[in-house]
Amino acid sequence: xYLVTGGSRGLGFxxxxxxxxxxxxxxxxxxxxxTAAAAVARLTHSGAAADAATWVVADNAEPASPDLLIxxxxxxxxxLDGALISVGGTPAGTVSATTDEAWRSAxxxxxxxxxxxxxxxxxxxxxxxxxxVVTGPxxxxxxxxxxxxxxxxxxxxxxxxxxxxxxxxLAGVVKTLADELxxxxxxxxxxxxxxxxxxxxxQLDALKGDPDEVRARQSELIPLRRYGEPEEFGRAAAxxxxxxxxxxTGAMIPVDGGAIRSI
Numbered sequence: 001x002y003l004v005t006g007g008s009r010g011l012g013f014x015x016x017x018x019x020x021x022x023x024x025x026x027x028x029x030x031x032x033x034x035t036a037a038a039a040v041a042r043l044t045h046s047g048a049a050a051d052a053a054t055w056v057v058a059d060n061a062e063p064a065s066p067d068l069l070i071x072x073x074x075x076x077x078x079x080l081d082g083a084l085i086s087v088g089g090t091p092a093g094t095v096s097a098t099t100d101e102a103w104r105s106a107x108x109x110x111x112x113x114x115x116x117x118x119x120x121x122x123x124x125x126x127x128x129x130x131x132x133v134v135t136g137p138x139x140x141x142x143x144x145x146x147x148x149x150x151x152x153x154x155x156x157x158x159x160x161x162x163x164x165x166x167x168x169x170l171a172g173v174v175k176t177l178a179d180e181l182x183x184x185x186x187x188x189x190x191x192x193x194x195x196x197x198x199x200x201x202x203q204l205d206a207l208k209g210d211p212d213e214v215r216a217r218q219s220e221l222i223p224l225r226r227y228g229e230p231e232e233f234g235r236a237a238a239x240x241x242x243x244x245x246x247x248x249t250g251a252m253i254p255v256d257g258g259a260i261r262s263i
Contacts, residue, residue: 001025001077002241003069005060005117006086008032008039010198011148014234015084020048022238025077029058029069060087060113066120080128082144082241083121087114087170089200090162092207098161106162115173118145118188122177126184142185144241147174149190153252154262159207171252178250187249189240194256195219196228223258 002019006012007028016026020043030036036055043053056072058065073080087110091102125143152163153171171190178188195201195218205214219226233255239245240253254260 001027001073001079001081003027003029003073003080003083003121004086005029005058005069005084006088006148007084008035008055010086010200011193011196011230011233011237012084012086013039013042014230015086015148015237016053016234017043017046017048018231018234018238019241020052022242024238024242025051026053027069027073027076028053028055029065029072030055031057031059033057059109060085060117061109062113063116065113066117069117070121070124080121080124080143082125082146083117084146084148084237084241085114085117086148087111090160090166092159092204093161094159095161103162103165106166110162111166111170114147114170118147118173118177121145122181122186125186126181142181142187144187144189144245145177146237146240147171147188147190148237149174149192149252151192151194151254151256151260153190153192154254154260174252175250182249187245189245189248189250190252191233191237191240192252192254192256192260193228193233194254194259195222196230196233196255198230201227221259222256226257228255228257 004012004016004026007016008030019026028039040053040055054076058068090106150163150167152167156164174188174190202211205211208214236255
């Protein structure tokens with residue numbers, strides 16, 4: 001059973017869809033009731049079991065959200081095995097043009113909210129292990145937390161100063177937590193999506209001109225010569241969360257069609 005924050009649309013929803021397709025149960029969270037409820041309805045309409053998913057209104061920036069999410073998971077499904085922590089996009093802008101307030105707001109939601117979620121969720125997964133649910137270090141069943149980050153972890157992005165500042169810092173947190181939590185059998189990984197065809201990416205493309213023309217130009221810079229589909233990201237996320245990835249931790253996994261050139 002997995003929590004999927006930001007699961008009402010985009011990469012979060014695609015990940016929830018992949019998880020339920022593999023037989024998992026999910027709690028989708030988002031800041032708005034209408035969109036979160038609609039996401040669960042979409043999962044059911046696409047063939048998921050009626051009891052496969054539920055939703056809860058929660059904002060990553062709110063200190064009470066982690067406990068709310070854990071309670072929702074256990075009340076509905078009786079357990080928690082991990083979470084996809086989708087921290088959301090950051091506003092466009094240069095360092096020079098980005099205000100203190102914009103940095104502060106993004107830090108609260110994107111950085112601190114994600115770190116808080118990971119800390120509280122990890123404590124719960126550790127407690128589960130002490131209760132004897134974890135069957136051993138080889139099983140990989142201590143739990144899994146996956147952060148949806150950005151390619152700015154590896155390469156700074158033009159006009160996305162906040163992303164360039166906060167996402168590398170989150171990658172450092174993921175790596176540090178992987179060291180701290182590894183002895184408990186809990187895995188931490190990050191995902192680095194590039195040019196996945198979501199509404200968010202189309203909005204960013206529109207800032208540079210006609211979005212279809214921008215997509216065509218950007219596709220030429222990707223070795224696979226196309227944007228990724230949300231479903232492709234979702235399948236990768238479901239794998240990393242699952243026990244099938246039981247010996248992968250502390251990794252930054254690009255889902256990018258080869259676009260990130262750094263080694």
